[in-house]
Amino acid sequence: MTGYIERTIASLIAASERAAIAEQVAFSAGALQGVDPRVKVAGLFALIVVVAASRRLRVIAALFVVAAILAAASNVRMRRLAAWVWSPVLIFTGAIALPAIFLTPGRAIGGGHAITEQGLRAAAFLIGRAETASTLSALLVLTTPWPWVLKALRIFRCPMIIVAILGMTYRYIFVILQTALEMFEARKSRTVGVLPPSERRRLASSAAGVLLSKSVQMSGEVHLAMRSRGFRGEIHLMQDFRARARDWFWLAGFGLMAAAALWWGR
Amino acid sequence: MLAPLRAKLSTVHIPDGYLSPATCAALYAGAAPFWYVSLQRMKRAFNTQMVPLLSVFAAFSFIIMMFNLPLPGGTTGHAVGVGIAAIVLGPWASILGISIALIIQAVFFGDGGITAIGANCFNMAIIGSLAAYAIYRFIAGRAPISSPRRIVAAGVAGYVAINLSALAAAIEFGIQPMLYHDATGAPLYAPYPLHIAIPAMMIGHLTIAGLAEMVVSAGVVAYLQKSEPSLLKRTAPGAADDNLAAGNLRRLWIAVAVLLILTPLGILAAGSAWGEWAPADFSDAAARNQIAAVSGNQSPPTEAPRGLRALASFWTAPMPRYAPPFLKSPGFGYLLSGMAGTGLILLVMLFAGFLMGGRAG
Numbered sequence: 001m002t003g004y005i006e007r008t009i010a011s012l013i014a015a016s017e018r019a020a021i022a023e024q025v026a027f028s029a030g031a032l033q034g035v036d037p038r039v040k041v042a043g044l045f046a047l048i049v050v051v052a053a054s055r056r057l058r059v060i061a062a063l064f065v066v067a068a069i070l071a072a073a074s075n076v077r078m079r080r081l082a083a084w085v086w087s088p089v090l091i092f093t094g095a096i097a098l099p100a101i102f103l104t105p106g107r108a109i110g111g112g113h114a115i116t117e118q119g120l121r122a123a124a125f126l127i128g129r130a131e132t133a134s135t136l137s138a139l140l141v142l143t144t145p146w147p148w149v150l151k152a153l154r155i156f157r158c159p160m161i162i163v164a165i166l167g168m169t170y171r172y173i174f175v176i177l178q179t180a181l182e183m184f185e186a187r188k189s190r191t192v193g194v195l196p197p198s199e200r201r202r203l204a205s206s207a208a209g210v211l212l213s214k215s216v217q218m219s220g221e222v223h224l225a226m227r228s229r230g231f232r233g234e235i236h237l238m239q240d241f242r243a244r245a246r247d248w249f250w251l252a253g254f255g256l257m258a259a260a261a262l263w264w265g266r
Numbered sequence: 267m268l269a270p271l272r273a274k275l276s277t278v279h280i281p282d283g284y285l286s287p288a289t290c291a292a293l294y295a296g297a298a299p300f301w302y303v304s305l306q307r308m309k310r311a312f313n314t315q316m317v318p319l320l321s322v323f324a325a326f327s328f329i330i331m332m333f334n335l336p337l338p339g340g341t342t343g344h345a346v347g348v349g350i351a352a353i354v355l356g357p358w359a360s361i362l363g364i365s366i367a368l369i370i371q372a373v374f375f376g377d378g379g380i381t382a383i384g385a386n387c388f389n390m391a392i393i394g395s396l397a398a399y400a401i402y403r404f405i406a407g408r409a410p411i412s413s414p415r416r417i418v419a420a421g422v423a424g425y426v427a428i429n430l431s432a433l434a435a436a437i438e439f440g441i442q443p444m445l446y447h448d449a450t451g452a453p454l455y456a457p458y459p460l461h462i463a464i465p466a467m468m469i470g471h472l473t474i475a476g477l478a479e480m481v482v483s484a485g486v487v488a489y490l491q492k493s494e495p496s497l498l499k500r501t502a503p504g505a506a507d508d509n510l511a512a513g514n515l516r517r518l519w520i521a522v523a524v525l526l527i528l529t530p531l532g533i534l535a536a537g538s539a540w541g542e543w544a545p546a547d548f549s550d551a552a553a554r555n556q557i558a559a560v561s562g563n564q565s566p567p568t569e570a571p572r573g574l575r576a577l578a579s580f581w582t583a584p585m586p587r588y589a590p591p592f593l594k595s596p597g598f599g600y601l602l603s604g605m606a607g608t609g610l611i612l613l614v615m616l617f618a619g620f621l622m623g624g625r626a627g
Contacts, residue, residue: 089281122452161316176326
């Protein structure tokens with residue numbers, strides 16, 4: 001069966017394309033693109049926490065509108081957000097939230113089935129929080145190149161070694177993704193007819209095994225290359241961020257918004 | 267009604283909004299000591315090799331999570347790769363590697379929430395890695411690296427580990443409506459109590475997600491046994507690998523040879539072995555005294571029991587009393603009997619091995 005190979009190839013290509021588009025948007029001109037990454041990481045993370053903490057649906061809805069306005073001002077197309085974030089979250093969380101409308105005990109509000117007010121509110125909370133938090137976290141990645149996001153993590157006292165590993169992991173994801181893609185394409189070009197299920201499982205296992213061997217080999221080569229450049233275990237990151245007046249303005253804006261939403265949503 | 271819920275809860279990646287900030291903070295705090303200990307152990311064990319090893323392995327785990335795995339029954343599933351990570355790297359490196367992959371998944375690809383990173387790492391990277399490692403080591407024991415037992419151990423380890431991760435996530439979901447609701451009583455986070463959350467989560471994992479983890483763990487270990495057995499040695503310290511097994515086997519042959527040479531010592535033993543009497547011994551005065559001496563001074567019957575007499579002639583050994591009739595020296599007869607007996611046992615075992623398809627270990 002070639003369908004299995006094609007599906008795996010498609011998911012690998014989709015991840016690769018998504019990363020390429022995110023990088024393209026992150027380097028384009030826009031409101032959030034011009035903000036210091038440290039301010040963005042702190043501000044958007046604060047808003048995500050407020051979304052999680054709010055006990056009022058109206059506050060969550062207001063923060064969703066704020067996120068959508070920020071996206072529009074940052075050259076992030078609504079269609080892209082709908083395809084990448086809103087639709088998948090709605091399908092995934094919607095399917096989980098739907099039974100809650102009927103299963104949550106509370107005041108019945110009519111309908112053929114026992115729909116309860118509490119059930120509707122529970123579903124709205126779940127979907128509202130998931131949609132708003134996902135939009136805010138997507139904004140961070142769509143308006144900030146990944147290496148900058150990582151450098152900004154230092155303000156949360158994230159150990160330098162973890163920042164370095166996150167950066168290298170991101171780079172090698174695409175190297176290994178390319179290797180996996182080539183392996184599956186090579187196999188697809190040599191596959192005629194339908195593979196029996198056991199053969200498909202053997203193919204997946206051996207592909208994973210080969211990828212593991214190659215990864216271990218690659219880590220050895222990368223280590224030797226790092227050693228040859230004088231790596232002795234110490235990691236230094238270039239901190240080249242400079243906060244300007246505009247960044248302080250954004251920081252104040254994020255802070256005020258988060259504080260107001262937190263107070264309103266108690 | 268629960269069908270879509272079962273289908274969708276078959277993932278362990280918890281998104282934002284499903285857990286309260288307090289639960290998320292508690293799980294970040296719960297994960298932190300494990301991250302710290304893992305980092306310290308990794309620094310000690312790998313030194314400068316740690317950064318590239320963890321980076322590349324986390325990238326590998328990330329890609330493995332994207333594989334569509336064909337499962338028995340015609341469906342497909344995605345694995346986390348925690349079983350194979352714990353088996354190849356050990357639990358501490360696996361905790362860090364899987365955590366890094368989960369963080370990138372959450373932040374960059376939106377799979378799993380940012381506030382739930384602590385929870386997802388606690389469930390999958392920490393519980394999953396420790397459970398997979400412990401189960402693999404327990405079942406695999408000291409089996410040789412190439413043993414089929416290691417494939418079974420890997421499959422069970424992956425299956426149980428991912429189900430324990432799912433159970434932890436289900437419990438975290440299930441306690442939310444008990445702890446957090448608004449003034450009207452509506453649940454603020456994951457809305458299902460434990461008696462719904464646990465079966466909904468576990469049905470998907472006991473079937474699809476668990477099978478996916480089992481297939482990838484067992485399949486990769488089987489592949490590595492043939493192609494790269496050295497990668498399995500890190501978590502198999504006492505395993506008798508091929509060279510070691512050959513060494514043990516050699517020692518075993520030497521021990522058998524020494525025992526064979528020592529067989530004539532049996533003649534030096536005084537008296538007769540208890541219960542190994544011939545019918546004639548019951549009518550022989552000297553033999554009767556020996557029987558009484560080794561039976562607490564109880565006198566044996568005056569003639570051999572009827573059953574013993576009837577069965578004594580049923581089978582006549584080719585070398586009665588370990589002494590072939592053509593040999594005068596009882597010592598050499600003993601040695602020859604020992605060699606013949608050992609050879610016969612080996613022949614039987616070789617034939618049994620041939621019938622079982624030549625599989626050993």
